[in-house]
Amino acid sequence: MNVKEYIASGILELYIAGSLSEKENEEVHAAIQKYPELLEEVASIEKAIVILSAAAKTNNSYSFADIQHQLQDNTPKIIPITKSKTNWSQLSGWAAAFIFGSVLIYTVIQNNKLKTQIATDKQQLEEQIDKASNSLAEAEKLIEVFRDKEIIAVPLAGQKVSPNSYAKIYWDKKTNSIYLDAKGLPEPPKGKVYQVWSLKLSPLTPTSLGTIDTFTADVNKIFTIDNPNESEAFGITLEPEGGSASPTLEQLYTLGAVSP
Template sequence: MDIKEYIASGVLELYVAGSLSEKENQEVYELMMQHPEIKEEVEKIEQAILQITAAASPKATSGLQDTIREAALSTDAPKESQAPKVIPIASKKKTNWTSYTGWAASVLLAAGLFYFYQEKSNLESELQTTKFENNFLEQQIAEANNSLKSAQELVDILRDRNIVATKLDGQNVAPDSYATAFWNKETQTVYIDALGLPEPPAGKVYQVWSLKLDPLTPTSLGLLEDFVDDDNKVFTLANTNESQAFGITLEPAGGSESPTLEQLYTLGVVKS
């Protein structure tokens, strides 16, 4: 900590003037206890203000106090002997306006420093808020652009003339379920639109199967990982098989070597 810079900041004047918050007062007090230079500076400021006050108050009020005292004592004399007295408005002694000016300047300095400190704090707070809002807006715009780009790529894929679309209907375990398999034989890729599948229970995962029908031969194409976190529910899997049908089952986390037919959610035959 730069002690000289801290002393020159004007915080100590605000502390002596009583213009700081309770927390700030505590901070200054702790620094005074840790650094004798700061404590000494505070004492100098306090002494200067006391000297200014002492210089201004007695000289400015002594004449008026004497006049009031004389007027009060005169009321004890008999009324017949009382002569009309005029209380002088102005004292013969010259008022020390320099003392008043010095004290006023000290108060104005403390008030000005406090105002400056408050305005600086408010400005920093506003800048931090504006910076946070701008960063958040930029992030939202970036995410929106990425989503639009992904959506456009998806549309382009599904419009490819080499795509064979196969509707997968819900089975006994989940009649309302549905999905669609978009198979591109040229790229040996299958895209599974799984929007119609319910969220899998904890510890379970959907597994996609390529099927040969005669004899029935299932081959795993992979798992629909991160199903819950995937927004569009479209998954890309490699398929090098001569698939005659596609099915989706619900399996334990990590998948199974063969499909659990009791947990067959959707099934569809590829149209020739």
């Protein structure tokens, strides 16, 4: 940008007077923020307006009191009327424009902040609505699953390492999936995850169904897990992040057999 040409264009005066469109105001405001010379020029213009406005109030030498005095004097006199070289109405307009322009600058800044905040709030609200809708759909699906007579419910009791722990598995053989309600498990320590196992009992053969990596973040603690196995029991162990090839029996938190 050629700053001198920009100043000479008169756009700064129009900006201060509030005669620009909202888009032009924003563009000029951005330019003022970018170029210190423009900010100095705006300050200079505003200062001139203040000085001229003050002059308009103090330099009018012929007042209403003078006219009243002339009317009360019986001696015929000609009241000299001189035309001021200064356009006081224009100066008054500039003074008002200065006040308006100052408010406008502040308003534009505040409006920009408000627009940003509104956009942020709108995005957050949309995300909350979307999340709530998804949660509602998931809740309705779970209710249908839990009420299905063909769903196999398998309670998992706490074991030696954590006697107070408990969980429950709802096994849908039609879809080869289980719904694990893990609300009764404590928060895993840092660097550890829960791993779910499908078990065959004779001989004892564990098959990993994966780790619950989102346990801490999930509020409801209900997880959907694929299970194509002919499971006879289910267990949950605490393992290092990434899981283990075989269950760490010393860290067996819950265990439950499928009812025949």
